[in-house]
Amino acid sequence: MTIHAINTRNQLPGRIVEIVHGPVVSEVDIETASGIVTSIVTSRSIKALNLDVGTEVLAVFKATEVMLAKVSP
Amino acid sequence: MTIHAINTRNQLPGRIVEIVHGPVVSEVDIETASGIVTSIVTSRSIKALNLDVGTEVLAVFKATEVMLAKVSP
Amino acid sequence: MTIHAINTRNQLPGRIVEIVHGPVVSEVDIETASGIVTSIVTSRSIKALNLDVGTEVLAVFKATEVMLAKVSP
Amino acid sequence: MTIHAINTRNQLPGRIVEIVHGPVVSEVDIETASGIVTSIVTSRSIKALNLDVGTEVLAVFKATEVMLAKVSP
Amino acid sequence: MTIHAINTRNQLPGRIVEIVHGPVVSEVDIETASGIVTSIVTSRSIKALNLDVGTEVLAVFKATEVMLAKVSP
Amino acid sequence: MTIHAINTRNQLPGRIVEIVHGPVVSEVDIETASGIVTSIVTSRSIKALNLDVGTEVLAVFKATEVMLAKVSP
Numbered sequence: 001m002t003i004h005a006i007n008t009r010n011q012l013p014g015r016i017v018e019i020v021h022g023p024v025v026s027e028v029d030i031e032t033a034s035g036i037v038t039s040i041v042t043s044r045s046i047k048a049l050n051l052d053v054g055t056e057v058l059a060v061f062k063a064t065e066v067m068l069a070k071v072s073p
Numbered sequence: 074m075t076i077h078a079i080n081t082r083n084q085l086p087g088r089i090v091e092i093v094h095g096p097v098v099s100e101v102d103i104e105t106a107s108g109i110v111t112s113i114v115t116s117r118s119i120k121a122l123n124l125d126v127g128t129e130v131l132a133v134f135k136a137t138e139v140m141l142a143k144v145s146p
Numbered sequence: 147m148t149i150h151a152i153n154t155r156n157q158l159p160g161r162i163v164e165i166v167h168g169p170v171v172s173e174v175d176i177e178t179a180s181g182i183v184t185s186i187v188t189s190r191s192i193k194a195l196n197l198d199v200g201t202e203v204l205a206v207f208k209a210t211e212v213m214l215a216k217v218s219p
Numbered sequence: 220m221t222i223h224a225i226n227t228r229n230q231l232p233g234r235i236v237e238i239v240h241g242p243v244v245s246e247v248d249i250e251t252a253s254g255i256v257t258s259i260v261t262s263r264s265i266k267a268l269n270l271d272v273g274t275e276v277l278a279v280f281k282a283t284e285v286m287l288a289k290v291s292p
Numbered sequence: 293m294t295i296h297a298i299n300t301r302n303q304l305p306g307r308i309v310e311i312v313h314g315p316v317v318s319e320v321d322i323e324t325a326s327g328i329v330t331s332i333v334t335s336r337s338i339k340a341l342n343l344d345v346g347t348e349v350l351a352v353f354k355a356t357e358v359m360l361a362k363v364s365p
Numbered sequence: 366m367t368i369h370a371i372n373t374r375n376q377l378p379g380r381i382v383e384i385v386h387g388p389v390v391s392e393v394d395i396e397t398a399s400g401i402v403t404s405i406v407t408s409r410s411i412k413a414l415n416l417d418v419g420t421e422v423l424a425v426f427k428a429t430e431v432m433l434a435k436v437s438p
Contacts, residue, residue, distance in 0.1 A: 009194075011142070022389030024244050024245055025244060032107045037139065038083055038407065039139035040390060042209055044155075045155065058141070058144060060141070061139050063111040066111070066112035066113070066133070067114070068124065068371070069084070069133050071086075079425065097318055113171060115319055115330065118374065133359075137356040155257045156257055157254075157288070169315070184282040184334065186316070195287065203290075206288050211280045212278050213279045214249075214276045215230070215277040263301075264301065279432075301402075305399070325399045326377040326398045328374065331431035332428045341433065348435075350436060351431050352434050355405045357426045357427070358403070360410075360416065361423040362414055
């Protein structure tokens, strides 16, 4: 199946630089133009999508999940 | 109160480029090195944090919220 | 851009039966084999994806978002 | 304690078909009318709710967590 | 339908002290022992659950949604 | 980096009473005035923030993540 388009505007392109494998979930670190973005996904989906270090991916998240913080000068 | 550190590694620096104000929630668009990131927050928190176009912020989200997608070549 | 594959296993096919439009976010009700699934998305993404009553969509959500409940007999 | 009603409209009935146990979190796969729905919950809550293969459950998630995707014809 | 038990351990008892009504979503402020907890829910679910100022509710959220922050002394 | 302010109003103060360590994610139980709040975070962030039993923290979550439930009398 090919997804034609997804509603979320938050899709950051990057490349996987590290995977920490676990029995149920795994941590995937993606190098993006904004720095490292970390994702926790099921270990099964890593196999299903054939993800590995070097794979180019999109980090996708909903706008409702994003909090805003102000940084001290 | 000043938060010293937060556990999430996903903190994207950017600048607010647009706010769509609503009665309960508002949309905040942030220009980051990875493109526009959109956040939906309560309209009250926009006032409480004094957010406006041009304000520098961090877009913060948990690793558990991030999905991974592969793009067709 | 075409998304080749997305890691989430939770992708419910359905048809939009109602949209409640709001200034910032809108409610989209989707008829699925498991009943009505409701989604809150930005009103902008409804225009961007050209969603309307009758459009066939996938309701997509991460496994980490799903809680489990037991029902009394 | 009995929860009388919960505000979310997204409650998919199903039956547990597999549990992948982990030290902290576990994966629970639920067969629903819309296909397999996967949930990641704490391993403690699996014991607390006495969940096992065959148990009938509701998969519950908030409308704000649901993204919409269009599929290529 | 009566939900017998839900897997999440995060269920904070409180009383609604304010509702900000919107066309699609509404903000509900709940006074708890830990201070005010704010929830954004669909305006329809407020009617469906018959929620009003003074109603006693549980604020329910998944463990995967909770971030941890350290505060400066 | 010091975060000056974060938009979410849901910040529950508490003290860590237990940590269940896992290879990828860990469970952190926090004693708050409203009872135990449980958080699932990456095991790396526990080291990065130097979290241990007894550490005082804030449990932070977005308003969009909070569901409301009514309890039977």
